[in-house]
Amino acid sequence: xxxxxxxxxxxSVPEGENLVLNCSFTDSAIYNLQWFRQDPGKGLTxxxxxxxxxxxxxxxxxxxxxxxxSGRSTLYIAASQPxxxxxxxxxxxxxxxxxxxxxxxxxxxxILTVHP
Amino acid sequence: SAVISQKPSRDICQRGTSLTIxxxxxxxxxxxxxxxxxxxQSLTLIATANQGSEATYESGFVIDKFPISRPNxxxxxxxxxxxxxxxxxxxxxxxxxxxGTEAFFGQGTRLTVV
Numbered sequence: 221x222x223x224x225x226x227x228x229x230x231x232s233v234p235e236g237e238n239l240v241l242n243c244s245f246t247d248s249a250i251y252n253l254q255w256f257r258q259d260p261g262k263g264l265t266x267x268x269x270x271x272x273x274x275x276x277x278x279x280x281x282x283x284x285x286x287x288x289x290s291g292r293s294t295l296y297i298a299a300s301q302p303x304x305x306x307x308x309x310x311x312x313x314x315x316x317x318x319x320x321x322x323x324x325x326x327x328x329x330x331i332l333t334v335h336p
Numbered sequence: 337s338a339v340i341s342q343k344p345s346r347d348i349c350q351r352g353t354s355l356t357i358x359x360x361x362x363x364x365x366x367x368x369x370x371x372x373x374x375x376x377q378s379l380t381l382i383a384t385a386n387q388g389s390e391a392t393y394e395s396g397f398v399i400d401k402f403p404i405s406r407p408n409x410x411x412x413x414x415x416x417x418x419x420x421x422x423x424x425x426x427x428x429x430x431x432x433x434x435x436g437t438e439a440f441f442g443q444g445t446r447l448t449v450v
Binding site for chain 1: 342369371377378379380381384426428430435436437438439440441442443444446
């Protein structure tokens with residue numbers, strides 16, 4: 221059974237800092253890994269998708285890396301801003317086949333607060 | 337990308353009643369899923385909505401409690417039946433084209449059962 225762990229559970233930083241969020245997963249047989257952002261009481265916004273054959277993806281100030289063999293991913297946020305404050309969720313897409321293939325297993329999330 | 341609309345966005349319901357949540361995707365998608373997010377928790381998959389056949393439920397979720405329909409490739413519903421306060425959660429619909437593709441989410445339905 222796939223399990224996803226995110227560290228740290230919460231992070232508070234001053235504006236302008238660069239930061240790293242960590243995600244680990246137990247089963248390396250994944251299709252891809254996605255990072256999401258969730259604002260309080262809201263749905264999920266997809267930030268980055270890394271295919272299992274890729275090592276990293278970049279979008280603006282965000283960079284995500286994937287080391288499938290060791291079951292790890294990191295999300296790097298450069299020059300953090302108060303608007304980055306949200307919960308960041310890591311999810312892996314896996315499944316042994318059948319009609320549930322491609323389902324996502326989520327980590328518990330990292331609550332990020334960026335203060336001015 | 338796919339844009340997913342969920343209705344209602346929130347509701348307060350009496351225990352013992354049922355609520356049906358609708359999920360509409362702006363394009364045809366292969367896969368649709370329903371997730372639950374209990375207060376302070378991460379997302380847990382309830383079931384995969386299969387077009388034209390019965391949904392596939394995860395361990396701990398049953399059809400009598402969470403009946404799901406998916407009549408076509410753009411629409412699905414989740415019903416939360418015989419609700420109790422423990423069902424108070426955010427319910428989210430997700431869609432995508434398969435295991436190697438990006439998953440998109442609706443804005444969720446915040447359900448409070450009193």
